[in-house]
Amino acid sequence: MASEKKVELVCPAGSLPALKAAVDNGADAVYMGFRDATNARNFPGLNFDAGSATKGIQYAHERGAKVLLALNTFPQPENWAQWTQAVDLAATLGVDAIIMADPGLLRYAATTHPGLRLHLSVQGSATSYDAINFYQQQFGIQRVVLPRVLSFSQVTRLIANTDVEVEVFGFGSLCVMVEGRCALSSYVTGESPNTCGACSPAKAVRWEEDANGRRSRLNGVLIDSYKPGESAGYPVLCKGRFEVNGQVDYAIEEPTSLSLLDRLPDLLKAGVVAVKVEGRQRSPAYVKQVTRVLRQALDACLADPENYTPRPDWVVQLDRVAEGSTHTLGALDRAWQ
Amino acid sequence: MKLAVGPLLYLWSREEIMAFYARVAALPVDIVYLGETVCSKRRILTLGDWQLLAERLVSAGKEVVLSTLTLMESESELRTMRHIVANGRYPVEANDMAAVYAVTEAGGPFIAGPHINTYNQATLELLSDLGAQRWVMPMELSRDTLMQMQQKRPDGLQTEVFVYGRMPLAFSARCFTARNRNLPKDDCRLCCGDYADGLSLGTQEGENFLTLNGIQTQSGLVCNLLTELPALDELGVDVVRLSPQSQHMEQVIGAFHDVIQRDVRPEDAQEQLNVVAGKEYCNGYWFGEPGMAAR
Known part of the structure; x- marks a missing residue:
């Protein structure tokens, strides 16, 4: 029982x-x-x-x-x-x-x-x-x-x-990927969960803000952009909006x-x-x-x-x-x- | 140093697959890995078909290795893996510990694939004790790490390094190609077959970032260590792996072969390759940098 x-x-x-x-x-x-x-x-x-x-x-x-x-x-x-x-x-x-x-x-x-x-x-x-x-x-x-x-x-x-x-x-x-088998973070930043215990590490994150809104970058790579007033999340790289086949969307997973x-x-x-x-x-x-x-x-x-x-x-x-x-x-x- | 063609990571048509390996049979490669490593729904070729291809390649003087699935979730996937392990003729590339388990139970030799996480010499020793004849370095490790691994490598264990192709970086339960087409995975219609080199994922600024290949995510850029072949040789690397791409593979194989044979200087081979394949490469992992970086 x-x-x-x-x-x-x-x-x-x-x-x-x-x-x-x-x-x-x-x-x-x-x-x-x-x-x-x-x-x-x-x-x-x-x-x-x-x-x-x-x-x-x-x-x-x-x-x-x-x-x-x-x-x-x-x-x-x-x-x-x-x-x-x-x-x-x-x-x-x-x-x-x-x-x-x-x-x-x-x-x-x-x-x-x-x-x-x-x-x-x-x-x-x-x-x-x-x-x-x-x-x-x-x-x-x-x-x-x-x-x-x-x-x-x-x-x-x-x-x-x-x-x-x-x-x-x-x-x-x-985590959308099989844990322990994801090197996406090190592909972008050099650090991954396997090697360094970190995914999308904070030190690689940069925020930009201007009249058009905010943009989040990971080691320079644009992970997402937000219109003024749109709520923005931490740029975990698999949860950004990317362009695939002409569509911009959460191609991997949404937050x-x-x-x-x-x-x-x-x-x-x-x-x-x-x-x-x-x-x-x-x-x-x-x-x-x-x-x-x-x-x-x-x-x-x-x-x-x-x-x-x-x-x-x-x-x-x-x-x-x-x-x-x-x-x-x-x-x-x-x-x- | 031997030249290997890694397992085909994409879904090509039966005709394309047959034509590709017919060409490979005539090209100067030593080892060919055969089999489906990404998605069990791709059944264009049966195990019998792969074994038939293997016979042809052996007749052409190639060593053949049968590769197993990387992400194993279902009973039928385990069954297929066990059939491959029990093939009785070819060594097996284990891409998951389930395959290592099956192959050690069977007592056969195996190759620890790039998705067995071999990050240190203790793991090398373990794999060697279990009967591994070769290990493939994980994508994200660097030259410096390899150097240290090589210094304490168990006797008789060979080392293989991925030197060309889009790098397999992640695996998921979710199929990202089907997601892009608004199809559920259970009714994916094998849409990954529409993209011979995977489906390109770019940033909103148009930067080539990643490649979607069904449940696998690859690098956007092709990894290329052609000019590093002398360094790989010096480190005692036994095998270098070229991952099949739909374009220019004959020239790629030719370039790597020529440099290994010391017929052509690496820089010259690279320049010739650039003419056909373009100059967009990455090699950052090798230098201890982000994988997408290029030197």
Whole structure:
């Protein structure tokens, strides 16, 4: 029975205040990263050093919440030692699991810290049970975070064919590409999620404004232009307006967020063990708001999946903090694909 | 240094595909990768057809590798991949860990394709331990990174670098070509087949930016490392990969062959190629810069 199952709510902690907001508002687990390129949200002013991580872990553990550490970028020869040191530090700090993507680093962690629980990051690009079983066989991963490319029936079949736990994104900014396999950002800026832990990095962004409106550029490349008064969003390069076949439009994706609120019962029925909220780069207020809504929704769904429907005020609250103030089911809905 | 023709990334007609590989059979390339790596809905050629093509290329003296799909989502895609792995004759290019899993279960040799994220020597060692005979460097890595990878490369593991063509940069569940045509992916009518080199995506200022190729997004510019062949050779690169484009491939193959054979100086070969193929290239990744940059 789905209703007897425990489903973990995993929330983003880009800072100590965000971590506290998540724990205080019902997160079962939080995920964080160190203050460097070892994680996929390597943004100025975010993340944890050893001291703040220790405080955060203590805060979460005292309140019964787990702490997961994202070490989910791909180290290169010149900085390999920085990544292995981060794995060692994570093991010392006593996190509940490390979320990793790089096969070489997974091997290092599995051999050096055999007791450490390993999760395969969304950046590991595992979209089938064969791929997941590879990571399980090689490194003993216990959980996988699925890239946002599978339909409901594909997720269901995948879960039925692996005993690795499956975590899915339930809310947050939508990555249109298979995570871990997108080099668009480095094509434009030289930095990508894989290499530097950043997509469309802020230092490459430039805004221009004149009587005709505003334009956003990424390393000089025009990502979008806005008429005077038109609301403008952060220039994530796949969510700009481009010209294809003579039409100027959102050729790849429009600014929108993923929200699976409508389909939580289906996810639980499929056997998902954890629902993740994206947004370590977002404010503690966002974390508080989203955690609170998702907690209520998950509890309602777990208690009575047959009669679950998202409350209208939940939808309003989530859309308020969503990218583009709107949401989609993404690839889970075949029509989106 | 051997010359390879990478897997065809576009949807061409059966006649175009046959004609292309008939030409390749007669051209000075050593290795040919065959198979569909982008979208499982493209079934212009069956695995049997690819194997027939493989026989012809082997008869013409080529080494053949069968490539597998990069983004695997469905059961039928896994089945096709397992059939390829079980072909019993040709090595397989694994483009996803699902294929690495299948190939290691089968105990066969394999080539770790450009979409297996091989970013460091620990991953090289892992792949080598699993039976990889060659790895293909990910698109976004630089010469300097390659140099360090080469220094600690496991014995017997060959290195291949993508040196020509529009670079495959991203994969999605969504088909962007169908999106442009207002078609759902489930009824895409194989519209990507209308664009022999992909569908060009420009900025609002008319800059050639990216190329839409179904669920794959490529660079707008063609990557070209022709003049870097001496540096690649010096780094001990075993194979260089040319990615099929619909235009000028004979001249491209000829130019790379001539430089590898030291018959023509790289700069001269490049100048000759510019006459037919134009001067718009990128090579930024190689120099540790944004991929679209050119030196």
